[in-house]
Amino acid sequence: MAKTNGAPSPVIVEIRDLSKSYTPGCEDCAILDRVSLDIHEGDFVILLGVSGSGKSTLLNLISGLDQPTSGAVNIDGTDITGLNEYQRTVFRRDRIGIVFQFFNLIPTLTVLENVTLPLELRGDSRKRAEQQARVLLERVGLADRANDFPDKLSGGEQQRIAIARALIHQPALVLADEPTGNLDEDTGSRVLTLLLELTRQSGRTLLMATHNPEIVPLADRVYRIQDGRLVPVVESPRSVHPENQ
Ligand code: ADP
Ligand code: MG
DSSP: OOTTTEEHHHHHHHHEEEEEETTTTOOOGGEEEEEEEETTTEEEEEEEEOOTHHHHHHHHTTTSSOOOOEEEEEEEEEGGGGHHHHHHHHHHHHHHHEETTTOOHHHHSSSHHHHHHHHHTTTTOOHHHHHHHHHHHTTTTOOGGSSSSSSSSOHHHHHHHHHHHHTOOOOEEEEESSSTTTTTHHHHHHHHHHHHHHHHTTTEEEEEEOOTTGGGGGEEEEEEEEEEEEEEESGGGGGOOOGGO
């Protein structure tokens, strides 16, 4: 856990009794069943679980992309489950950075335009947005690709651009949903190292669903979603073999 003067850092994400069912009226159909979790500022938290266990569902509820059947998600003092769809969109745009498995870059925009988008959406001037995007492109090692379109880039490069886009508006919380799931092992490791470096350096909170075993020992907390519940991985993270989870 990230600490300040020996005390735990404040809680930035507070999840309380969160349930989600995609089948209205079916109590046994809950993908998530009364999940509660505190995530502290600056922590790196890993979410394990077999495919279909509900990792994306949980991340989508935290980002406000989806709404729970019951329960609450409080992020940095805002109960996002109490916001309407427009308010959730604005909150997500301002406060959350998301890295997806399939990169989700906009194919008709250049690399630079993809990275500046979060700043332009919130009304920053193009000049300022481009200045900051170029700094981040430098950090992810792709400054020379600013004017290329995403389809000219490899998967690893596209994910590095997606990381720059997720961080440019300096979000308090970064969510990553199997960010290496579509990359080969070596490329995935490099992408994870980069994401972790950039979030740690800036003290941001990172919640990541992943199967990559290399990164698990670096996490502050590891949880597994199992039968709709969130189970802390109590063993030393080093003893966890996520490919067997
Ligand atoms: P994971 O990310 O761990 O692979 P998901 O959260 O994507 O799992 O999915 C959990 C379960 O919820 C799966 O059984 C999936 O089929 C189901 N599911 C996910 N999204 C929807 C949806 N929009 N409508 C109905 N069922 C869904
Ligand atoms: Mg998923």
